[in-house]
Each structure stands twice: as structure tokens, then as C-alpha cells.
Amino acid sequence: MEIDRKRTTSAVNGKFWGSAAVDWAAIQEKTCRPVYTAAFDRVGLKAGIDYLDAGCGAGLAAQLAFERGARVSGLDAAENLLAIARERVPTGVFHVGELECLPFPDGSFDLVTGFNSFQYAASPAGALAEAKRVARPGSHVVVMTWGTPEGMEAASLVGSLRPLLPPPPAGAPGPFALSDETALRGFALAVALEPLEVFDVDSPWQYVDLTTALRGLRSSGVAARAIENSSAEAVDEAHAKVLTSFRQSDGSYRIGATFRCLVARA
Numbered sequence: 001m002e003i004d005r006k007r008t009t010s011a012v013n014g015k016f017w018g019s020a021a022v023d024w025a026a027i028q029e030k031t032c033r034p035v036y037t038a039a040f041d042r043v044g045l046k047a048g049i050d051y052l053d054a055g056c057g058a059g060l061a062a063q064l065a066f067e068r069g070a071r072v073s074g075l076d077a078a079e080n081l082l083a084i085a086r087e088r089v090p091t092g093v094f095h096v097g098e099l100e101c102l103p104f105p106d107g108s109f110d111l112v113t114g115f116n117s118f119q120y121a122a123s124p125a126g127a128l129a130e131a132k133r134v135a136r137p138g139s140h141v142v143v144m145t146w147g148t149p150e151g152m153e154a155a156s157l158v159g160s161l162r163p164l165l166p167p168p169p170a171g172a173p174g175p176f177a178l179s180d181e182t183a184l185r186g187f188a189l190a191v192a193l194e195p196l197e198v199f200d201v202d203s204p205w206q207y208v209d210l211t212t213a214l215r216g217l218r219s220s221g222v223a224a225r226a227i228e229n230s231s232a233e234a235v236d237e238a239h240a241k242v243l244t245s246f247r248q249s250d251g252s253y254r255i256g257a258t259f260r261c262l263v264a265r266a
């Protein structure tokens with residue numbers, strides 16, 4: 001598929017998401033581990049399948065699928081994250097690339113997932129259409145996004161960075177754009193995927209102490225962009241202020257987070 005590379009987000013997103021790859025993999029990524037497990041249970045991931053994680057980051061989901069016997073492929077914009085994914089799954093095939101232009105022939109995979117990834121493409125619908133194209137007809141495509149605002153205390157942490165970020169482009173969709181069930185099903189229908197079910201998974205963000213929490217939160221691409229636009233100190237200060245409300249009596253932190261998954265048929 002030919003795309004206008006100037007319109008895509010992979011170059012800029014790869015730089016930001018890869019800027020603190022080791023902390024992302026060690027701390028922040030695992031906050032979504034229960035979601036990956038629930039999604040694989042739901043689609044009945046079987047040994048021997050060909051699996052693609054589109055926007056695989058440091059490859060934790062790929063590793064879990066590999067441990068269940070899948071043949072794993074992954075694609076992400078951030079080379080630094082992919083280096084960790086390759087260490088975790090040495091037999092995996094990992095590409096640096098663009099979600100809107102997947103380097104695979106039509107019908108290559110038995111399962112394609114996008115865990116919090118399609119929404120970062122310049123055209124999320126273009127990215128999902130590519131996921132559908134490379135999925136075998138009748139196979140599953142899974143989209144994970146943020147849950148609804150009521151279950152998403154973690155949104156206050158991301159929201160605290162808003163004053164430190166460059167203004168979003170006019171009309172840019174917010175982080176909850178796909179959280180509404182009808183919108184999420186419509187997202188699939190628009191690229192001729194058949195929505196099968198939508199389910200929510202509680203996956204609270206937990207950190208043993210403040211230092212770990214700040215390192216984990218500072219490792220996201222959104223935080224990296226805020227750091228470039230302001231400073232690491234300003235980002236830590238914004239996070240620390242919000243974290244106060246989530247401090248537990250033992251000094252750890254627990255922030256509620258619910259993610260929403262759509263299972264669709266290609």
C-alpha cells in the first residue's frame with residue numbers, strides 16, 4: 001500500500017516512544033499485562049498460530065503470545081523498543097515501520113492486535129484497515145483502547161501533562177475518542193471488520209514507590225514530548241502532584257485503570 005510518508009506519525013512517534021525504552025519495558029509496559037492476557041484468553045490463542053502485534057512496543061504481549069506457542073511478528077515505530085522485543089523473543093520477526101503501511105502480504109496472520117497503538121497513527125482508520133488486510137479472512141483483530149473516563153483514574157496523570165505539551169492540532173481526537181462502545185464498533189465497521197464483542201479489563205497502574213512511579217510515567221512517548229517542550233523536572237512535578245492522591249499507607253501507589261478491548265472478525 002502506498003502512503004504519503006509526510007502524513008504518517010511513525011518518525012516522530014518512534015523518537016518519542018523510544019526515548020526511555022528501558023524504563024518503559026521495566027516499569028510502565030507491564031501495567032497492561034492483564035489486558036494482553038485477557039485478550040489472548042478471549043480469542044483462544046492457540047499454539048502454532050501466526051500472530052502480529054501492530055505497535056508492539058517492547059514486546060511484552062509478543063512474549064506472552066510466544067510463551068503460548070504462537071509464531072510472533074511485531075511492528076513498531078521505535079527501534080529502541082524493538083531492540084528489547086527482539087531480546088525477549090529471539091525467534092520473532094520485528095520490523096521498524098509504520099502502522100498505516102504494514103510490510104506483510106494480504107492474509108498473513110491468524111491474529112492481529114493493536115494494544116493502545118492504532119490511535120497514534122495519523123489515520124487510525126488507515127492503520128486498522130492495514131491490520132484487517134494482513135489478517136486471514138475469518139481471523140480475529142483485537143483493538144485495545146482506554147476504558148471510559150469513570151474507570152480511568154490514570155487519565156488524570158496523562159491529563160496533568162496537557163499544559164506542558166504543544167497545543168494539539170485543531171480537531172485532534174482526545175484519548176477517549178474510541179472508548180465509547182458505539183464509536184469503537186463503528187471504528188471496526190468503517191474498515192469492514194465485523195465487531196464481535198467489547199470487554200473491559202481492570203489493569204491498575206501500581207508502583208512500589210514514588211521514584212519508580214516517576215520513572216515509569218516519564219517513559220511514555222507523551223511524557224517525552226512534554227519533556228522536550230518543557231523539562232523533565234516539570235513533568236515529574238506534574239506527575240508527583242497527581243500521585244499524592246493515590247499514595248497507599250505502605251508508600252506504594254495504585255491508580256485505577258480500565259482498558260477496553262474490541263474483538264472483531266476480518
Ligand SMILES: C[S@@+](CC[C@H](N)C(=O)[O-])C[C@H]1O[C@@H](n2cnc3c(N)ncnc32)[C@H](O)[C@@H]1O
Pocket residue numbers: 008009010013014017018029032055056057058075076077078081097098099100114115116117120121122221
Ligand atoms: C502506548 S504505546 C503501546 C505499545 C505496546 N503496544 C504496549 O502495549 O506496551 C504506542 C506504541 O505505538 C507506536 N507507534 C505510534 N505511532 C506509530 C506509527 N505511526 N507506526 C508504528 N508504530 C507507532 C509507538 O512507538 C509505541 O510503541
